Amino acid sequence: MPARVQREDFDLGAELAAIRAGRSDIGALVSFTGLVRDTGGLETLELEHYPGMTEKALAAIEAEARSRWPLQACLIIHRYGRLSPGAQIMMVATASAHRGAAFAAAEFLMDYLKSRAPFWKKEAGAAGARWVAACADDEAALDRWGITGS
Amino acid sequence: MRLRVRYFAWLRERVGAPEETVETEAATVAALVEELRARDEGHALAFADLRAVRVALDEELSDLDAALAGVREVAFFPPMTGG
Numbered sequence: 001m002p003a004r005v006q007r008e009d010f011d012l013g014a015e016l017a018a019i020r021a022g023r024s025d026i027g028a029l030v031s032f033t034g035l036v037r038d039t040g041g042l043e044t045l046e047l048e049h050y051p052g053m054t055e056k057a058l059a060a061i062e063a064e065a066r067s068r069w070p071l072q073a074c075l076i077i078h079r080y081g082r083l084s085p086g087a088q089i090m091m092v093a094t095a096s097a098h099r100g101a102a103f104a105a106a107e108f109l110m111d112y113l114k115s116r117a118p119f120w121k122k123e124a125g126a127a128g129a130r131w132v133a134a135c136a137d138d139e140a141a142l143d144r145w146g147i148t149g150s
Numbered sequence: 151m152r153l154r155v156r157y158f159a160w161l162r163e164r165v166g167a168p169e170e171t172v173e174t175e176a177a178t179v180a181a182l183v184e185e186l187r188a189r190d191e192g193h194a195l196a197f198a199d200l201r202a203v204r205v206a207l208d209e210e211l212s213d214l215d216a217a218l219a220g221v222r223e224v225a226f227f228p229p230m231t232g233g
Contacts, residue, residue: 034233048159049232050158050206050209050225050227053206053209053210056209056210057211078232110233113232113233114230114231115229116230117232117233118158118206118225118227118232119230119232119233120158120227120228120230121231122159131159131228132231133229134230134231
């Protein structure tokens, strides 16, 4: 299942239902949803990306997850454009026979894509606009998966 | 060689354009950066702190020491903040 990069919102329930549809071999289905969080005065979150590279990077991240864990399904959806507080930004879903692999793979996908997929966030509010800085913890999070930081 | 150079996020804002075509003989990304930062104030500001700049060559994450031979597209951007 290819990663999707889209302006439109997504329906988490429908995506999970589609993963389960017509099969009974999945024992664990894990999902994560990233939301636009308002820490005070946020009006919009603008997500910029690098069309072409984004799709390649997400496909590589998904392939890496599939090579590390026995996954029956692996889905990444990431939005771009202008989003409002509370809106869904992105989701990952992983399905496996047992929960261990599904949880680990979902966390791996998140850690990996946060600092390896070419997205940038700009917050705008009453106080003006600013680009969100990358978090040192995000880079450090890759270390535990044996991926060296850039 | 002729390169398509692209900028994203605050690098795009500082340079003042999303992309430009550059004629260069630079052997490495670092050498290209030196040429670009000499262009004008906006470029100089964009490349003022290279620790905050990431680079992709033909849509693959790379680094400043990388060679440019055979490369068609170079993209500069800040550390990524997806998710």
